[in-house]
């Protein structure tokens with residue numbers, strides 16, 4: 001009997017020990033699996049919250065996404081690229097640093113009909129119109145092969161350009177570095193350069209005054225972004241009417257920003273840029289600053305007003321007019337004859353006054369691009385207010401709405417609509 005109970009105790013003890021070991025084993029197994037699934041979850045969560053950069057590599061890019069224009073690729077696909085570009089990216093050769101797609105030479109060759117679709121020729125080389133098989137159109141700038149720029153410098157430049165995005169810049173959307181060629185792929189601007197519109201022979205096609213002021217503001221905004229929004233800031237160094245391109249709705253964008261200009265250096269004078277637009281202070285000191293861009297912008301404003309090429313006596317024309325108007329305002333005598341007198345005199349004097357400040361010999365007396373944007377915005381706003389009594393609007397009136405403020409305007413209008421529902425006497429648009 002005693003032996004039996006001893007055997008029972010030993011059996012129970014062994015059973016308890018085995019049970020305990022199994023329980024501990026099961027516990028650790030469970031913990032191990034839980035940990036694994038937690039790791040899995042957290043990594044997929046992380047992947048989901050990492051911002052996808054469609055263009056560029058830093059906060060500047062993310063900031064500027066909100067400023068993308070209608071022609072900018074805004075939808076992102078699998079690789080964070082716009083869907084229409086995905087078919088064209090070189091399969092295994094993405095550049096993580098720039099976030100821009102690298103195109104295969106043969107794809108661009110096909111899209112440009114073997115480089116026969118020239119749309120322009122600049123100091124860097126020819127520009128081609130490229131029809132992608134997705135139906136989209138881009139502009140391909142083939143950099144001159146005699147450029148001293150090496151692979152590393154080219155990729156650095158692409159990386160820097162890929163960070164700059166704004167609705168008033170001709171944004172870079174890709175590149176190609178193959179077969180010893182360097183190419184930059186840009187958003188296509190279907191209405192060509194401002195220069196081609198200013199100097200076209202058809203008077204009926206001449207840019208109207210209102211459009212000229214809108215273009216001036218677009219350019220000012222693009223430059224303001226380069227000077228004050230981009231990190232690090234970018235000085236354009238070659239603002240001129242052939243570097244201002246127009247999209248299908250005649251909105252203007254600044255082109256050719258951020259390119260190293262080794263090819264443009266006049267080895268003897270060591271002066272870069274385009275004569276006629278060059279800041280005299282830069283010519284004498286050799287130092288190019290944001291205010292040198294402001295000077296070139298002032299020349300561009302006068303070019304827009306006068307429809308006269310800065311390389312063909314525009315400055316002399318301005319100085320003569322400025323002498324005549326001392327003590328009184330009146331820039332009418334220099335206005336582009338293509339306008340046939342159709343312009344607002346008050347606006348003309350205001351825009352010319354800004355332009356004259358920009359071309360002041362003393363850089364510190366020139367306004368900043370931010371100041372200029374504010375003045376031009378105010379001029380356009382008062383255009384609208386000046387045309388209407390009591391600041392009220394009729395439903396058929398043309399209204400100037402600053403695109404940056406569109407959302408605010410819409411929400412205010414909605415709010416007023418809500419109010420007018422409650423109080424029928426309050427109309428959103430009054431005659």
Ligand SMILES: Nc1ncnc2c1ncn2[C@@H]1O[C@H](COP(=O)(O)OP(=O)(O)OP(=O)(O)O)[C@@H](O)[C@H]1O
Pocket residue numbers: 119120121122123124125126127139141170186187188189190192193238242243245255256
């Ligand atoms: N993105 C684009 N979309 C449409 N046309 C373009 C585009 N980029 C350039 N072009 C056309 O090609 C022409 C040449 O452009 P590019 O920027 O190479 O030289 P440029 O500005 O005329 O001269 P430079 O190189 O001396 O500044 C432009 O004037 C324009 O007509």
